[in-house]
Amino acid sequence: MTLDMLTAKNELRDLIDAYASLGDEKKIADVMGLFTPDATYTVYINGTMVASTSGTKTLEEEFSGHAAQVNAYFTLNGQHTVHVDSDTATGVSFTQIKMIRPSEGADILTDYSVRYDDEYVRLNGRWLIKERTGHFIIVEARPLTN
Structure with missing residues (x-):
């Protein structure tokens, strides 16, 4: 594997x-800066x-x-496998x-187990998301107990 x-x-x-x-952090405008202007985002729940x-x-x-409908998010990324071609x-x-x-x-806690299939492009030396497909495989909702 090369340094590049x-x-x-x-x-x-x-x-x-x-x-x-x-x-x-709900910095949605900043999130948009991670996508190409023509990006697509598709969501599947249970297929x-x-x-x-x-x-x-x-x-x-x-x-x-x-x-606007969410009080708080907490996201944890796991494994990430990529194949780069230039x-x-x-x-x-x-x-x-x-x-x-x-x-x-009441506060409802929803847990999502998600697999993202992504296509990326490097524009002007910066990687961006061109296409993101979210497969929400497990979705569980329950009242939050503190």
Whole structure:
């Protein structure tokens, strides 16, 4: 493995970690800076497509609407496998996401086990997400007990 390949893999890991961290902080405009302007984002829950969005303008509207309904996020990234081919790459990453939402006077904790299938491009020396498909494999919701 070359130094360029190791550098690209490290930069791509930083990209998905930035996506998680900025999302947790609800810095949606900053999250949009991680995507190409024409990016697509598709979501599957239990194998059924539930959403598909294109373009950062629409993505920002949808992400902002979702974030407005959430009191807190906590995201933990796991393994991340990438295949780099010059200025493009594909990757698979695994993530645990916890969300706390208010519902009927109670806080509801939802746990998501997610596999992301990504396509990346390097533009002007910077890696961006071109296409992200989230497979929400396990979804569990329960009242939060402190």
